[in-house]
Amino acid sequence: GEAAHASEPAEPEFAPAEKPYGAVAVCAGEGMAELFRELGVDRIVTGGQTMNPSTEDILNEVNRTPAETVFVFPNNKNIQMAAEQCIPLTEKKVVVIPTKTVPQGITAMMNVDFDAPDAQAITDAMTGCLSSVTTAQITYAARNSDFDGFAINEGDYLALLDGKLFGTERDITSLLTRLAALAAEREAAFVTLFYGEGVSQEEAEAAQALFTEACPETEVSLLSGGQPVYYYTISIE
Numbered sequence: 698g699e700a701a702h703a704s705e706p707a708e709p710e711f712a713p714a715e716k717p718y719g720a721v722a723v724c725a726g727e728g729m730a731e732l733f734r735e736l737g738v739d740r741i742v743t744g745g746q747t748m749n750p751s752t753e754d755i756l757n758e759v760n761r762t763p764a765e766t767v768f769v770f771p772n773n774k775n776i777q778m779a780a781e782q783c784i785p786l787t788e789k790k791v792v793v794i795p796t797k798t799v800p801q802g803i804t805a806m807m808n809v810d811f812d813a814p815d816a817q818a819i820t821d822a823m824t825g826c827l828s829s830v831t832t833a834q835i836t837y838a839a840r841n842s843d844f845d846g847f848a849i850n851e852g853d854y855l856a857l858l859d860g861k862l863f864g865t866e867r868d869i870t871s872l873l874t875r876l877a878a879l880a881a882e883r884e885a886a887f888v889t890l891f892y893g894e895g896v897s898q899e900e901a902e903a904a905q906a907l908f909t910e911a912c913p914e915t916e917v918s919l920l921s922g923g924q925p926v927y928y929y930t931i932s933i934e
Contacts, residue, residue: 873907
């Protein structure tokens with residue numbers, strides 16, 4: 698009944714600072730969220746692509762982060778402004794890192810040393826590494842549409858490279874092959890394939906094999922991202 702419910706500790710709306718630095722990341726997909734948590738992100742805001750979170754959604758997670766300074770990774774250029782609007786609305790110090798994709802957010806977290814002497818040093822280190830990451834995303838055209846002035850036909854698979862159209866194919870393997878060739882041409886040191894909710898482990902392993910074959914010198918990793926909308930989100934570094 699009511700009493701039993703009341704005894705469960707409610708999540709604090711505002712977590713007092715237990716540490717100097719914390720982090721909040723925006724992402725969609727359980728695998729993506731899990732990876733950010735493993736890298737030390739305190740709170741996840743679910744969203745991206747089709748459902749951009751509001752300033753309030755981000756602010757709630759900032760306030761629940763038990764740190765004085767909270768780094769926020771919007772991981773999408775359309776969410777950056779909502780994140781920046783949190784800055785004057787909380788007594789915590791909010792620093793928005795301008796990550797445009799989830800792979801950029803992951804790289805920023807991997808390059809962070811929370812023992813750094815000040816927030817500016819951390820901000821510079823995180824921001825400085827973003828340009829080393831190229832993000833490819835593969836999605837599907839559910840209808841005829843126009844993208845960047847290119848006609849996209851219903852049933853096409855399309856690849857975006859850092860948000861710009863890279864190419865379309867009727868067949869997803871052709872698109873993956875083209876992206877693998879691009880990674881080889883760029884002499885990528887690391888490629889990570891995050892496969893989405895509609896992709897089987899078997900299909901994802903076949904995609905990984907394409908990249909391994911095209912880029913024998915590259916460390917190619919495969920992770921279940923579980924993200925909607927994008928079959929693959931590929932980090933090329």
